[in-house]
Amino acid sequence: MSDVLDEIFERVVASRIFRNRDILSPDYIPDRLPHREEQIKRVGSVLAQALKNSRPNNLFIYGLTGTGKTAVTLYVLRRLVEKAKQLGVRVSYVYVNTRQRDTPYKVLADIASSVGLRVPFTGLSTAEIYARLVRALSRWDGVLIIVLDEVDWLVRRRGDDLLYKLTRIGYDLPPGSAKVSLVGITNDVRFVEMLDARVRSSLGEEEVIFPPYNAEQLRDILWERASQAFQPGVIDESVISYCAALAAREHGDARRALDLLRVAGEMAERENAPRVTVEHVKKAWIQIERDRIYEVVSTLPLHARLAILAAIRAQRTSGRDYTTTGELYAHYRELATRIGVEAVTQRRISDIINELDMLGILSARVISRGRYGKTRMITLAADEDTVLAAIAQDPRLREVVNTLL
């Protein structure tokens, strides 16, 4: 009896669509990075110092999301380590994404474990971890390159103390021990202004800027990857162009473009279609956005979800196409009472609104209405049905969602 599962397994193994889907995954580092030759050269020439067993200058990398900052950096570092091995020089690197590892402690712990130090994931003071790291590094000769991806997150939330410490770690090390250099990656151009002048000058010894890709460049990138990821004849010009155009609209984000292509491919596969079409891409676009919103909203804390409901209700009641912080807060208080939880203060809600704005659930722009005060113009930025469906998952809120409509 040939069952359904067999069929599904078969379909994946002998995919008509994909040859190697992983090539479209966000963490895949390809061995060719089109339109980033200049950046590879710049990053490479800074870090190449390590091959002479001397400390490369600290490096600061700017560029919007999906402009290849991480890919280029990791690509260069991999090649560098390879070369160092051939030459018998001790070079290694740690990559820390400070958005995922968003506290000084976690960052230090990652760095420590990269030099072979075992550290508990909590319980010690940051000072202690730092001291242990210094001790380990003083026994470790060679060059260590620390990559801090999305450093702006860490600094925004925790300040630049850690960065300051890391830029000065050389002074805490005895001569002849490890040489440490930092690579900071950020997608916020104004980020530098948040830094202490000393950190700024130290971290910015070298700078490389990653401009966004335009639609044409995105097309090249997509072709490059698609030709390896898909079976021949599955993808055509129009599909690639369409993906590139959609992503170019969003400030030339290559990651989005690749995601889009991958999801479109998955859709085609599931439908058992022979080729990927523009229709698949359209559907994929909607799907990606919906999944993201659902995922984000359902993991939000209670008060944040109440704030979203309050925003929707306030907007409907107001008769305008937006609401304000004050209105939102009034509705929020009502809803909180309705489900019997204590309301948080307006100050806190104000921060929650900002958090929701950053997540792309709400859009909140500061406006001044003159005599009528300065406030934020708040609108729902995500698909309402998706948001409500995610909120209604919580039994406490289901009734509120239903009576709201």
Place this chain on the structure above:
DNA sequence: AATCCACAGGAATGGTTGGCAG
């Protein structure tokens, strides 16, 4: 030009949780 609204958003501080070391 001065006023003043309706908040924005910084700073300091408190309370709670989870997890380590000894």
Place this chain on the structure above:
DNA sequence: CTGCCAACCATTCCTGTGGATT
């Protein structure tokens, strides 16, 4: 077990501000 610490969430108190109206 106790003492300690990081990490959050939240509160209180606060100063700052763009621009329509006076």
